[in-house]
Amino acid sequence: MSRDKGGGPTRRPRRLERARVKWPRPLRELKDLLYEAYLAADAPSLDDMTADIEADDNLSGAPSRDTISRIISSPNPPPSQADAISVAMVLARRAAWNEGDLAARVRKLWTEAGMCTPAGRPISEFDDLLVLDHLEVHPALDVGTAIDRLGALPAYVTREFDARLGSVVSAAAGGQSGIAVLVGGSSTGKTRACWEAVKQLPDGWRLWHPIEPDRPSAMIGQLDLVAPQTVVWLNEAQHYLLDQEHNAQVASSLRELLNDTERGPVLVLGTIWPEQWDALTYLPAPATGPDPYSHARQLVTNKSITVPEVFTADELKTAEATATNDPRLAEALRHSEQGQVTQYLAGVPALIERYRTARPAAKALIEAAMDVRRLGHGTALPLALLEAAAEGYLTDTQWDLLNDDWLEQALAHIARPVRGTRGPLTRIRPRRGQAAPAQPHYRLADYLEQYGRRSIGTVPPAPDARDAAVVPVPAHTWDALIDHGTPAARASLAGAAHARGLLRIAMRLYRGAAEAGDTRALRPAAELLRVADRLEEAIAWYQRGAESGDLLALGWAVLLLTRHGMTDEAFTCHQLASEASNSAPLGMDTLLEKMEQIEAADAWVQRKVVDGARVTTEWAPLMLRDNYAWLLQKPARVAEALERLRVHAEAGNTGAMTLAADLLHAAGRVEEGRRLRRYGWEPKGWVAERWEVPLPGG
Structure with a gap:
């Protein structure tokens, strides 16, 4: 305590407080520099500094007493560069510092502080597309118009590990800096879970994903730009923490950030695969040499959250309830294997990309x-x-x-x-x-x-479709199926060939199926021949089917033989089939009566199909012959009609071949139409030549 001129004591003015600046670094350095000059000048009073500035007409700034206080002790940037330089100049004189040097440093730091933009962007600015692009959340499969109606991200299913992650995020929202690393296999939902968690942070929080020009360099070079209330997004954390050259610096900088109470709260969230986590946290024996990841390991010790590969039973129930409003999730639940729902959601787009590229x-x-x-x-x-x-x-x-x-x-x-x-x-x-x-x-x-x-495999929507989305199956594929298809598949493959009018191939596949022991192939093969007006061959195949115990094949064999006046052969066929199995209990007369009923029922069904085709487009390519009639008015249009029908046939549209045969007949190309009906098309599009397929074992 000193005394004034009258001998009374005088009280020294109270020293200004140091500014506590958290961000950005240039502002913090500016405030530290000004306070250092203030202390070196022996902490002059606000009145003294104001008087010094007013006495110097060469100073460009004229800060008030309160402004000088804010320039030195407030954490906010000085509003005027001239005012900050004026304060620096009077402090330099009192501290006997170089005035020009201090003024230049203040000018530079004030400019840098004004140019600083906090790292990242407000979380509120992220939409679904930005989350996919910038945060590297895997895109999910699209089901029709799901993305247009529901957004780019499928509905999220909360899982057990989300509670642990949520507690770390809640602590950050409450002011406590923290770090969590989600450890799980590819596409288990780690990154999406992080996003769903940070969405809960209050307004004002930012998110920074250091990625350019490369991840470690972005982290090291821009960490000073991280402001309080920022999420540091370390998706695929191995790029930062397992980098041979920079991992120690990255880890040390993050630890310093997390431990600096003046810069908090901040939240560091990372994701990593289990094998990479093992490499990061493995503690080598002392005798094996240096420990390359000691700093990174110290950063993440006890900070992991495991993300399981599969959904639990309770999580699947939650997902089923959620899927009622999202067809993408519903499809993933139907088709994913053993509870790997997120893998299916994320893997499908990558699967399509792998195929296309x-x-x-x-x-x-x-x-x-x-x-x-x-x-x-x-x-x-x-x-x-x-x-x-x-x-x-x-x-x-x-x-x-x-x-x-x-x-x-x-x-x-x-x-x-x-x-x-x-x-x-x-x-x-x-x-x-x-x-x-x-x-x-x-x-x-x-x-x-x-x-x-x-x-x-899309069937054209109508007979006059100009752009049919059907790609023909190459002839090589049909040949490969005949030679190498599994025996169990041959009957169904034969049905596919039959529907496409590839009768020769269908018969070869039916025969292969029968020779492999699938006697169910005998009757559809016989029916192919019957519809093709190759009745003698059809009867032989029906008879072989009857011998295997097929009652319906027996009925057709007996009916066709009887109609052709071959009653003795019909009786013999019935007798042999009865002796060969217990599947022919009906007498000849009863069997013929049943077959007449079946034939009449088939005719009724065909009529109903034709009638239905006139009000729906599903069967239109098959039955609405009138829609093709106009094509016959000009001979040049017949080829166009036939090509359209062949495309319908390639889509598996049963009946297109028969309609094409009728059109050929109507156009005067009778023999070609007859040949098409009897022998079908070849895979390359032309009408097949005469072919024969012997009975199985023949």
Whole structure:
């Protein structure tokens, strides 16, 4: 305490408080510099500093007493650069510092502070598309117009681990800085869970994803721009914490940020795969050399939250309730394997991308598998079938340029998992106790099977459709199915060929199925021949079916034989079938009566189909012959009509071939129409020549 001139004591003015600036760094440095000059000047009073400024006409600023106080002790930026420099100049004189040097430093820091923008952007600005693009949440499958109606992100299903994550986020909202790293396999929902959690933070919070020019450099170079109430988004944290060159600096900087109470609260959220987490947290033995990740390990110790690969039973129930309002989630629940719902949601778009961007050989294998499954082959696709069929999906140039090991290379590429789900084609591995097949078998990813049906198997909407979305199945595929299709699949494949008017191929497949022991193929083969007016052959196939115990085949055999005056043969057929099995208990007269009823019922059904076709478009390509009649008025339009019908047939539209045969007959091309009805089309589009298929075993 000092005394005034009258001898009384004088009270020294109270020293200004130091400004506590959290962000940005230039402002913090500016405030620290001014306060350092203030202390070096022996903490002059506000009145003294005001008087010094007023006495110097060369100073550009004229801050008031209160403004000087705010410039030195307030955490806010000085509103005027001139005022800040004026304060710095009078403090430099009192502290005996270089005035010009201090003024230049203040000018520079004031400018930098004014140019600083906090890292990241307000969380409130993120929409679904920005979340997908900037935060690297995996896009989900689209089901029709789901994205247009519901948004780019599917409905979120809260899971057990979300509670732990939510507690870390809530603590940050309450002012406590924290870090959490979600550990889980590909596409288990880690990144989406982080987003759903940070959405709950109050207004004013920002989110920063350091990624440009590269992740470690962005983190190191811009961490000073992180303001309080910021989420530091470390998706795929291995890029930051396992980087050989920068991991120590990144981890140390993050620890410093989290421990600096003046810069908080901040929240660091990361995601990482289990194998990368193991590498990060593995503690090497002392004798093995330096510990490369010691700083990073210290940062994340006890900060992990495990994200399970599969949904629990309770989580599946929650998902089912949520899926009532989101068809994407509903599809994932229907088709995902063993509770891997998020993998299906995220894996499907990547699966489509893998298919679309595959090299020619790999894409040919996928498309062959799509067609084979679309035609009715079973799930297990033999390697020989895929190899033989793939040729039909390659141009001559592509085929000639293949390497000798093209098959192995292509399979290796498309068999790799996609975001935690199966790749486009995955080898089926027999489990213990199951017999191993003679050759490898592959499974087409479920969604690609659906995608193939929707994208290349669409029936044209009407007979006059100009742009039919139907891609023909190459002839190589049909040949491969005949040679390498599994016996169990041949009957259904034959039905697909029959529906497309490929009668020769259908009969070969029916015969192969019967020879493999599937006697159910005998009757549809006989019916093909009967409709084609090849009655003698049809009767022989019906008789073979009757001998196997098929009562309906027996009925048709007896009916056709009787109508052709071959009553002795009809009786013999009935007798032999009765002796061969217990499936022919009806007498001849009763059996004929039943068959007449069945034939009449079939005719009634056909009439109903025709009538229904006049009010719906589903059967229009088959039955509405009048819609094609105008094409016959000009001979040049017959080819157009036939091509449209062939496209309908390729889509599996039963009856299109018969209608084409009728049109040929009406156009005067009688023999060609007769040949088409009897022998069908070939896969390449022309009418087949005469062919025969002997009975099984013949």
